[in-house]
Amino acid sequence: MARVAVVGVGTIGGTVAGLLETTKRHEITLCTRRPLEELTIRTPQGSLRVNARNLIDPAKAERVDWVLVATKTYDAQ
DSSP states (O other), X not given: OEEEEEEOOSHHHHHHHHHHHHHXXXXXXXXXXXXXXXXXXXXXXXXXXXXXXXXXXXXXXXXXXXXXXXXXXXXXX
């Protein structure tokens, strides 16, 4: 099981988190600016709730195996 952090949970980041969830093989952390109560992805097969930890304070970040950055370039310094 890989521990994966997704930074930028918009359309692309949310979709990637949803695809990771379908494998049931990863521990997912969603890195957001404000609390996210839940992330639900709609697919042709139905809705999928992403089982993930939500991190809003970078100081509380833990080590992960992979970081997926899905932000717009103008949002990053």
